Amino acid sequence: MSSTRWKKLWRDLQAARGRMIMMVAAIAVSIFGVGAITSAYTILMREVSRNYLGTNPASAYIELERVDDVLVESVKAQPNIAEAEATSWVMARVEVSPNEWRPLLLFVIPDFNALRLNTFKSEEGAFPPQEQTILLERLALPMTNAKVGDAINVQTPNGQKQSIVISGLVHDPGLAPAWQEQMVYGYITPSTLAWLGESDTLQILKVKIKDGSSNQAAIESAVSDLAAWLKSQGHTVEEIRIPPPNMHPHQSQMNSILFMLLIFILMALVLSAILTATMIGGLLAQQIRQIGIMKAIGARSSQITSLYLVMIAALGLIAVILGVPFGVAVGRGFASVVGELLNFTIYSNAIPAWVYVVELLMGVLIPLLVALNPILKTTRTTVRETLNYYGTTRETVASRGLVSWVAKLRGVDNTLLMALRNTFRRRGRLILTLSLLAAAGAMFITGLNVKTGWETYLTDAASYRHYDLELRFNAPQSEAQINSILATIPEVQKVEAWNLNPAALVRPDGLDIVRTYPDGGHGSFSLRSMPPESKMMEAPLMTGRTLQPDDVDTVVLNQMSAAFFPNAKVGDTIQLTVNGQTATFKLVGIIKQILTPATAYVTPSTFAATTGQPAPMTNAVRIVLSQHDAQTISAASGAIESALAAQKISTKVSITETMLEGATSGHVYIFIYSLILISAVMAVVGVLGLMSSMSTSVIERTREFGIMRAIGAKSQTILRNVISEGIFIGLMSWITAVPLSLPLSWGVDYLVGMLSFRAALPLILSPLAVFGWLLLVLLGAVFASFYPARQASRLTIRETLAYV
Amino acid sequence: METKSVKQNQVQAKNEARLIELRNVVKAYDVAGGKFVALKNVDMQVGAGEFVAVVGKSGSGKSTLINMITGIDNPTSGEVLVAATPVHELDHEQLAVWRGKNVGVVFQFFQLLPTLTVMENIVLPMDFCGTFPARERNARALALLEKVGIAEQADKLPSDLSGGQQQRAAIARALANDPQILVADEPTGNLDSHTSDAVMQLFAGLAAEGKTVVMVTHERDLTRFFTRTITLADGEIVAGAK
Ligand SMILES: Nc1ncnc2c1ncn2[C@@H]1O[C@H](COP(=O)(O)OP(=O)(O)OP(=O)(O)O)[C@@H](O)[C@H]1O
C-alpha cells in the first residue's frame, strides 16, 4: 500500500466499512450455501458407493429348491460368474410389545466369517452369533424395544413363538434403513433357523457376474445363461431377482435430493451474482464523483479499473475465507444427517480439492465478472458526466402514474410519496434489488411449497387407504373361514380379500426376473386382486377406467408398474409372468398411487385364473375396524392374531396404518431439512441485497438529506422516509415473488415427484410460505433500511453537505 | 535535471505563439427536445504565458469552452490543439495521460478526495502519471504546498480545511505534474473577496513564472489580474478571441 492510489483505496474501504462488511457477508453467504451443498454432495456420492459397493452386493439372487456347497462350487466354475454364495431369506415377525408384531426379515448365513457377497460388519457384541441367538441390524434394534443381551419373541411362518437372545449388532449398509421400511433385519445361522421351526435348507443362490457388473443387460444375459445351465442340471429356478446394479435401494431418492439441491445451487449462484452486481453498483455510485476527479487529474481508465477490480477480488477472497469453513462444516453435518438417515457410515469427511477451487473461483471470479461491466462503464464515462452525476434518472411515465395514483389515496402523507418517488429514481438499481428479493422470495416460497406438496402427497396417500390392517397369510386360506374367524372380533367391521402374487416382466427366455432388493420392497412388482367397487382403496385415475365386476383378463396398473411399460396405452395388451406362466391382459386404466410399489390390479376371478389360486381361497385380506386409533388397531391385531393362531393359521405380516406412516415420513425428512436450509440462505441473501441497495440509495442522497434538514426536515422524517422506501420495495418484491414461485414450484414438484414416485407432486401454494415470506421481507426491509437511514440522519448538516 | 526540462518546455512554449488553439469548435448537447448547441463555431487562440479570463453570462458556454481545452469533454466538431497536440483526436486513455502531464485543472468546489490527506491528494497525480520518482514525490508535494502557503496543513484531511485552504490545496494538486497550462473554472466562486484576492495573486504569480492560465470567472473586479479577457454570449465569442 505504498502508492497513494492504493492508500486511497484502503481508506475508502475503511470509510465504507459497513457496506464492505455487507458485501463480504453477501458473497460469503452464497459461498457458504454453494460450499455446503457441494461438500455434502461430494461426500454423499462417494460414501454411498463406498458403503453400498463395500458390501459387495450380488448381481442377482436365484431362488432354487435347494442350494448346497457342491452347487455353489460348480456355479463358481461357470464362465461368467465371479462369486457365488448360498443364503436364505425368511420373512418372520417379531413381537415388539405384547401382541404387537413387526415384520422381521431373517438373513440366513451359513458362515459369517467367510461371507463374500452382501457383507456386513459387526458393530457390537458377538460375531458370528452363537447358536440360537440373533444379530440385528444396528438401526433395527430400537424398533424392537430391546437391548443387546435381551431376548425377543420371534415367530417364523412354520414355527412357534420363540424367545431368542440378541447377541450383537451389525451394520448392513446394503439395506434401506430399518426404521424407514418399518422392518426389522436379523441375521442367524441355518441351525438357528431350524431351531426356530424352519427347514435349514438354503434356497437362495447369490451370484456376482464377472464383467460389466454395473450393466443391467450384461447381468441379465449372464444370469439367463446360468439359469439355463441350472435347469439343464435338473434344478427348478423359482425366481430370479436382479436389483438395479450397484445402486443402493435409496439411491434414486438420494439422487432426487441431490438433483434438487443442484437446481438450487444454480439459483443461488444467480442470486449471488445479482447481489454482487447490486453491491458493486452501489459502491460505484458512491465513488463516481471521485472517479471523475481522479480522471481530471490524470488517472487513466485502466488505472482506475484495476484499482476497483483488485478491491473486489480482495473482498471476494475475504468472503471465500469466511464462507468456506462454514460451508464445509454445514456440508459435513448435512452429509452426516443424510448418512444417518440412509444408514451409511461416513468413513471419510474429505472434500475433494476441486470443491475448494470452485468456491474460490466463484467467490472471486463471479464478483469480478459482474463488476467488470459497471466498472468499465463508469470509468469510461467522460469526466464531465461523472462530475455532474447526481445518481438519479428521470421519472418514467409509469412510475409517475403510480405515484400520482397513490397521491390520490386518502391518508397518504408526503413522506410516503417522497419514498415512492425515490424508489423509482434509479430504475436500474430498483430492478436489480427487486429481482434479487423476488428470486429469494420465490425460492423460499418454492421450498415450502414443495414441502407442503410432499406432505400433502403423503397424507393423500394415507387418506386413500381406507383400511386399518392388512394380513398376509403364509399359505392360502379359505376366505369363508377367515371371514367367520374375523367375525368373532368385535372391532372388525369389514373384511375384503386382496390377494397378492409376485409378478415379473415377460422375457423371451421365459425367466421370472424381478427387480427387487433382498428386502423385497424396493422395486418389486406384484399382481393383486381388487374387489370391484371396493371402498378400501381410493386412487385417482390418471387415464382409462377402473375395474368393473365383469371384467375378464383386464388390468389396471398403478403409475409405478406402468413405468415398466413405457409405450403401453389404454386398450393395449400387456404381458406378465406369473408363477412361471405368461399371462396376457388388456390394459384398461392407470391409477396414481403414492408410496405403493409397482402393482397390477385385476378382478378376483382373473386373479384366480392367472395364479391358479382357487377363488374361495385368499392369501391376503384388508380389514376395516370400528375405530382407527393406534390403540384399537394394536388391540384388534393382537386379538385377530390369537384367534387365527387358535385355528392354526399363521400370518406372514400384518401391516398397520401407523407403520405405513412411520415408513413414509422417514423418506421426507431429508427433503425438508435441505429445503429449509436453502430457503434460509436465500432469505439472508435477499435481505442483505435490500440492505445494500438501501444504503447505496441513502449514501447517494446524503447531500439531499442535508439540504432537506437545512430547510427544516426533522431526522425523524428522513428516517421514516427511508424506511417507507425499504418497505415499499419489500412489498413490490413480495408481489413479484408469489407468482414467480408458481412455475418454479411446479418444476421442482415435477422433478422431485417424478424421481421419487413417477408422479408429479401436487402444486400447492403454501399460505404459510406466502405470508411467512411477507413477514420476513417486511422485517428484513425495516432492518435493512433502518441502519443506513439512522447513519444518514445522524450526520450533521455540515457533514452531509460536504459529502463528495 | 527536472528544472532543466521545465526550462526547455518554457523555451519551446515561448516559441509556440499559439499554445492553445480552437478551430471552428461546435459543441451540441442532446436534450429532451433535440439538440442544444452550447458552442457555435468557436475560434480562439491563447499564447504561452498568457493569463486569460473567460467571462459571460451564466449559461453562455464558459464551462463548456474550457472543458474543450482540458479534454474533460470532447467537441461535436472542430479542432482543439493544445501545445500542438490534437486533443480532439485523443481517446480517453491518451487524454488522461496527456491531461495529467500537460494541464492542471482547478474546480469551483475544490474536489479534493475526502479520504486522502492534503499531501496525499497532491501526490496522487504524480502517482497516476508516474511523473516523478516515488522517493521524491512527498518532498515535491510539500514544496508545492509551501508555494501555495499551506504547508502546515499537509497532514490534515480536506474536510478539516477552510474553503480558501482547500482551493490552495487544489491549485497545488493542479501543479503536481508541472503542467504548462492551468485551467480553472470559477476557482474563487466559493471564496470571500479577501481570500479570492489571495488565490488570484497565486495564479498571477504562476502566470508570471511562465504558466499559461485560462480561468472562468464571474467577478468583474478581478480583471486587473488578466492579460486578456474572452467574452462569451450564447455560445459565441463576442470579444477577445484574438
Ligand atoms: N450536459 C448538458 N446537457 C445539456 N445541456 C447542457 C449540458 N451542459 C450544459 N448545457 C447547456 O449548455 C449551456 C452552456 O452551459 P455551461 O455550463 O457551459 O454554461 P456556463 O457559461 O458555464 O454557465 P455558469 O456561469 O452558470 O457556470 C447552458 O445553456 C446549459 O444549459
Ligand SMILES: [Mg+2]
Ligand atoms: Mg460554468
